[in-house]
Amino acid sequence: MVQWPVKGTQEYISLAPSKIIAVGLNYHAHVQESKVFDLKKLEVPSEPVLFAKTPNVLIGPDEPIVIPALLKEYHFDENRIDHEAELAIIISKKCKHVTERDALNYVLGYTCFNDVSQRNIQKSDASGWFRGKSFDTFGPIGPVIVPPNLLPDPQKLAISCRVNGKTTQAASTADMIFSIRKLISFISHNFTLEAGDIIATGTPSGVSPIKAGDEVEVEIEGIGILRNPVIEEVL
């Protein structure tokens, strides 16, 4: 079982969240590239766009992202699986109805997350994004949990992604539409957050396809590099 080191301590923690709440469309440039809205009246969301990923997605650094064998049965013209570099928040204690002012008091730490997404299924499933976002291994996280005292301003961090060494995403967490404080508060007004729950705060523009044989790296300033190879599932 993977354990993640906590920066500045000798501790390692397991990540066994009761839920992973992810945020869609939380960077302006990514809203535009997603073409989710009619381009003539493109607009940013009026409140955070939330969806869930299931805990079976979680893998650690250097573990492979596995492309499900099931996808071959669909014969997509392009089997499109994208990386999405994101800042993840790990919740420290049970909370509900948290104010924005108090929100950061419920953060155990920050780390890198890759919200791996299968686009064909994400677009076509009648129930929405669930299946395309929650295949096994579609949530690499790590390499280290950084406590808030070691990352005093999480809203000013360079965030980037590389595929085989080539930069595909490069932005700042300052570009989020809804801030970390706002996200924790909003989510906690919808759902009770438990210790260990994970919030994935959305990805900047530049999401790009990955395929078997690739190596994908998510890097966030002050946290480190989350590196994972991509392989095909062999039955």
Ligand code: MG
């Ligand atoms: Mg995402």
